[in-house]
Amino acid sequence: MKSYICDIVVNLAAMVIALRNLSKSYETAEGRLEVLRGINLDLGAGDSVALTGESGSGKSTLLHLVAGLDRPDAGEIVIGGRDISKLDDRGRAAYRRTEVGLVFQQFNLIPSLDVAANIAFHAKLAGRHDPAWENELVERLGVGTLLTRYPEQLSSGQQQRVAIGRTLAARPGLVLADEPTGNLDEANGDAVLDLMLSLSKGTGSTLLMVTHSQRLADRLDRQVHLRSGKIE
Amino acid sequence: MTIWTVATALLSHWRRRPLQLGALMLGLALATALWSGVQAVNAEARASYARAAAALDQNGLAHLVSPHGRSIPRAAFVRLRRAGWNVSPVLEGEYRFGATRLRVIGIEPLTMPAETQTVDLRNAGDLLSFISPPGTLVVSPDTAEKIRGKTDLALRVSDRMPDGAAFVDIGLAERLLRRDGELTRIVIAENQRPGLEPLGTLAPALSVREPSAQSDVEHLTESFHLNLTAFGFLAFAVGLFIVYSTIGLAFEQRRPTFRTLRCLGVSLSALAVLLLAELVLFALAAAAAGVIIGYLIASLLLPGVAATLEGLYGASVPGTLSLRPEWWLSGFAIAVAGTLVSSTQSLLRLMRVPLLTAAQPQTWGRASQTGRRFQVLAAAALLGLSGALILWADGLQAGFGVLGCLLLGASLLLPAVLSGFLTLMQRASSGALVTWFWADARQQLPGLSLALMALLLALAANVGVGTMVSSFRLTFVGWLDQRLAAELYVAARNEPEADRLRAWLATKVESVLPISSVDVEIRGQPMQIFGVVDDPTYREHWPLIVGLPDVWDRVASGEGVLVNEQFWRRERLRIGDQLDLASDWKSTVVGVYSDYGNPKGQVIAGINALTSRYPEVSRLRYGLRVQPDQVPDLRSSLSDEFGLPPDNIVDQAALKEQSRRIFDRTFLVTGALNIFTLGVAALAMFSSLLTLSEMRLPQLAPVWAMGVTRRDLALLEVLRTLVLWLATFFTALPLGLALAWVLLAVVNVEAFGWRLPMHIFPYEWVRLGLVALAAAVVSIFIPLRRLAGLAPSELLKVFANER
Known part of the structure; x- marks a missing residue:
């Protein structure tokens, strides 16, 4: 029987990303800190890219800019033909709601909602609530017995599975993951990555993942290494 | 030095969270302020009652009184003195100086025991002017202001006198109150010669009232002060909620600091002592602010409280506040106690939670x-x-x-x-x-x-x-409309004028309703008996709670009396119960009326029944029934005819x-x-x-x-x-x-x-x-x-x- 995932792949428009001369700095106690310095990067639709680099090299900042969580000091972030750095707060919120899925190292589930509500949350916000698709995700993620539990009642591995479920339930064109396995042991980390890769491939999403682990980075299509705010 | 280093680390939390510290101090200060403010008001009022009771009632000494509150013949006092008893007579009653009604207390300065002497008459000149005609009124400064120009008697102002009362020589009291040869009570001095004939033998009709720690007014106002205390405590508890919440969070947020300090060798007991010291320090600082705010609140509240006590209980309390060390101390004590109570749970948690448990400020409070x-x-x-x-x-x-x-x-x-x-x-x-x-x-x-x-x-x-x-207001206003049925109220200045007034009014108004009353003691309580004439006004307007169908006929004929609600409830009376109004006067309760705002029990009897038992009853005041449009004319006629001052003629x-x-x-x-x-x-x-x-x-x-x-x-x-x-x-x-x-x-x-x-x-x-x-x-x-x-x-x- 053909998978439900395969049915919806054709409906998704995976994102093409183009970053041009992107730079970002922050004010710190020691003065201005240049975090990103003239980043240029292109990602094809359906690509899975690992963003690697030392601590402080600017990986998370780059991810946040692409997610529309923050604005660059200069440069363009063209996603699906639009420069999202030019959008106002409301426009970027709409972009995050409908086009991006985020997975964080700290999971950042909503503590007041149970697992089922957490998984459906983003999809409902995006206006793409699809119970059948969510059920399939729940099955694939192996969280079917946890649906009525609250985040604080889950282990770290279980929380990250739910976070991935929440992201993919909304069927985003772009999945951004910031150290998604950073808080997990190796076995759990591998399992979570397997799931994320197979599901994002299955949905045709573009995946940009920040990781410290070369072993995990090797499993993605491409690797981009950052050093002192520049791509090597 | 080590202790100071640890304390600095602990206190640094507050430096980084000034708003949290502000909330803690403000919560504690406000809790203390409202509590100590209310306590200050209560303390001031109670001190005032005690002063008044000691000054006016000589309640530190025993008294001889008549069981039914009737007057005591002067002969009884003379008999006791002759038998060697160290006793002193008192005659008291109410007297109006213009529109101001005062409690007149007639004393005999030569026999009054020294410990109860409110009036300083050590100077021979003062004593002479006090006892010589025309006589002197010893009053408080406020009272002196009210009656100045309304009496020919000399006024002597004394700061020790409570408001609303006047001390006079007993001879003058007899003249003012028209009660020649009568006494209200006899004060018994503490020091008596041994071997005296017993009081029971010398004055068998009188009973001894022992000295009382609590005055009548203190007893009456007890519920009001309890009410205030309850309100103060409620506000204090609400304030403590803030303190509890802030301390709890601060402890949770500082748990990593506690853990580090413990790892660096600070013992649990030293940590607990330091935290306790920190809390006590904050409590004392907040208490200082709280007591000052409390003083301001009390100063703001006291005039209102004085009005309440005057309105509800007739108790006179000065509208200004004195600084009393006891409530300063109690303010500090309650602030420290409140802080310790609010922080007990946090301190216990600190003692019990294992050293390495991580802090959870996000989940704190759940x-x-x-x-x-x-x-x-x-x-x-x-x-x-x-x-x-x-x-x-x-x-x-x-x-x-x-x-x-x-x-x-x-x-x-x-x-x-x-x-x-x-x-x-x-x-x-x-x-x-x-x-x-x-x-x-x-x-x-x-x-x-x-x-x-x-x-x-x-x-x-x-x-x-x-x-x-x-x-209360709605009921009170409705009740007033019923109760104040007469269109005009008039007060004569003396009895001859009252006689003339009655005769003059007979042809000018629809009916004249005398307002005559005597103060008596019934069932051990201070009471008033009012006398009423048989008039449709009462039948149509008087607000009765329960009563027999022919209640007013029974009252008019002297067969029955009405009692007010408070006396009815206090004594659990029923319609048909017999009431001893005086030694020779028993009557049946035939109805009950509401009487809001009156702290005392009250009885309404037929005017003839009252005057036959109390012929000396004052007949100065009257309610007048006329057509409302005739009120202005009648008012001006009364002024022209009798020269009555405006205060003595009041319209409804x-x-x-x-x-x-x-x-x-x-x-x-x-x-x-x-x-x-x-x-x-x-x-x-x-x-x-x-x-x-x-x-x-x-x-x-x-x-x-x-x-x-x-x-x-x-x-x-x-x-x-x-x-x-x-x-x-x-x-x-x-x-x-x-x-x-x-x-x-x-x-x-x-x-x-x-x-x-x-x-x-x-x-x-x-x-x-x-x-x-x-x-x-x-x-x-x-x-x-x-x-x-x-x-x-x-x-x-x-x-x-x-x-």
Whole structure:
């Protein structure tokens, strides 16, 4: 029987990303800190890219800019033909709601909602609530017995599975993951990555993942290494 | 030095969180202020009663009195003196100087025991002028101001004299009160010669009243002071909620510091001692501010309290406050005690929690399942106890017990009620954001529950006391309309003028209603007996609670008497009961009338029955029935004919207006305390919201990351706060009404002796709701501004592992 995932792949428009001369700095106690310095990067639709680099090299900042969580000091972030750095707060919120899925190292589930509500949350916000698709995700993620539990009642591995479920339930064109396995042991980390890769491939999403682990980075299509705010 | 290093590390927390420190100090200072303010007012009033009792009643000594409150013949005193008893006569009664009614106390300065001498007559000249005609009135400065120019008698001002009273020589008292050869009581000095013939043999008709630690007025006002104390305690408890909440969070936030200090070799006991010292230091600093604010509050409240005591009990209390070291000390003591009580749980947790357990400031305040269950059980037990007290207990203490159990039980139940409501709303909603809104509100509940409980108490107290006062006002105004039926009230200046007045009025008005009364003692209580003529005014207007069908015929014929509600309830009288009004006067109770605002028991008898027993009764005052349009003419005729001053001719409208003014002034203090309590509750809410806003980011950031704007999040925060406020407000309404019912049906009956019908005032609820709403908006303003102004970088910190 053909998978439900395969049915919806054709409906998704995976994102093409183009970053041009992107730079970002922050004010710190020691003065201005240049975090990103003239980043240029292109990602094809359906690509899975690992963003690697030392601590402080600017990986998370780059991810946040692409997610529309923050604005660059200069440069363009063209996603699906639009420069999202030019959008106002409301426009970027709409972009995050409908086009991006985020997975964080700290999971950042909503503590007041149970697992089922957490998984459906983003999809409902995006206006793409699809119970059948969510059920399939729940099955694939192996969280079917946890649906009525609250985040604080889950282990770290279980929380990250739910976070991935929440992201993919909304069927985003772009999945951004910031150290998604950073808080997990190796076995759990591998399992979570397997799931994320197979599901994002299955949905045709573009995946940009920040990781410290070369072993995990090797499993993605491409690797981009950052050093002192520049791509090597 | 080591201790100082550790203390510096602990105190650094507050340097980095000045708002938290501010909330703690403000909560503690306000709690102390309201408590010590109320205590200061109570202490001032009680000191005033004690001064007045010692000065006027010589209540430190035993007295000989007539059992029925009738006068004692002078011969009895003479007999005692001749037998060698060291006794002194007192004659007292009320006398009007113009419109000012004074309690005139006639004493015999040569025999009055030195320990009770209020009037300093050591100077021979003073003594001579005191006892020589025309005589001298010794009065307080305020009283002197009121009667200056209204008497030919010399005035001597004494700071030791209470207001509303005048000491005179007993001879002058006999003339003023027209009671020649009569005494009210005989003071018995402490030092007596041995071997005297017993008092029982010398004066068998008199009984000895032992010295009393508590004066009559102190006893009467006890319930009022208990009321004030209850209000002060409520405000104190509300303030302590803030302290408990702030200390709890500060301990949780500092747990990593505690852990580090322990790892660096600071013992648990040293840490506990240092934290305790820190808390005591804060408590003392806040207490200093609290006592000063309390003094200001007391100064603001005292004139209102004085008006209340004057209006309700006829007790005179000065409107200015003295600084008393005992309430300064009690203010500091209560602040330290309150701080220690509020921090006990945190300190115990510090002692019990293992060294390496991580801090959880985000989850701080969330009650455990067991804790919640215990809270609901405790609430049910308290509400049950409250019901049991209503059914099976009586007395003022039981009334306050009902109130305490009801308020505490309801406030403990509030988090469960709100949680149920929010769960229901969450289940009924389908949209992601709406579902999250309700779920998130439910999650915030534990952190806000103390503040919401404080708010519930404040709102319920407002609704309850407001309903009680408004019901009282409505009933009182209706009652006044009935009771003050005469169109004009006139007072002659002396008896010959009164005789002339009666004769003149006979042809000028529809009816003349004498207002004559005597002060007596019935069943051991100070009472008044009023005499009334047989007139349709009484039959048509007098507000009776119960009575026989022919009640006024019986009163007019002297067969029966009416009693006021307070005496009826106090003595548990029934219609048909026999009452000993004097040694030779027994009468049947034929009806009961409401008599609001009168602390004393009262009896209404036929005028002939009264004057035949008390021929000397004053007949100076009259109510006049005329057509309303004739009032101005009659008034000017009375002035022209008799030269009566304006104060002696009062029309009905002026009297009603005056009564209403006194009523409103009486409850001014209640209104002020209501506002203070609501203010503290708003502060508790503000403090909790501010505290929570520091912990909200991890909950809000993911929702923001998924595409909800900061503006929408801020709007939802406002809505969430308003929903919780409103839900609490609607919970407070039935609780407030229950409170009003207990106040009207239990506490008032015990405290004042009258029961009032309960009326509902929805407009007042709307007004209170709007005030509460305004307070909610103010309380959320700063936390909201903080959230709306958050830079994305602040929100990103929640996700960032590195930058």
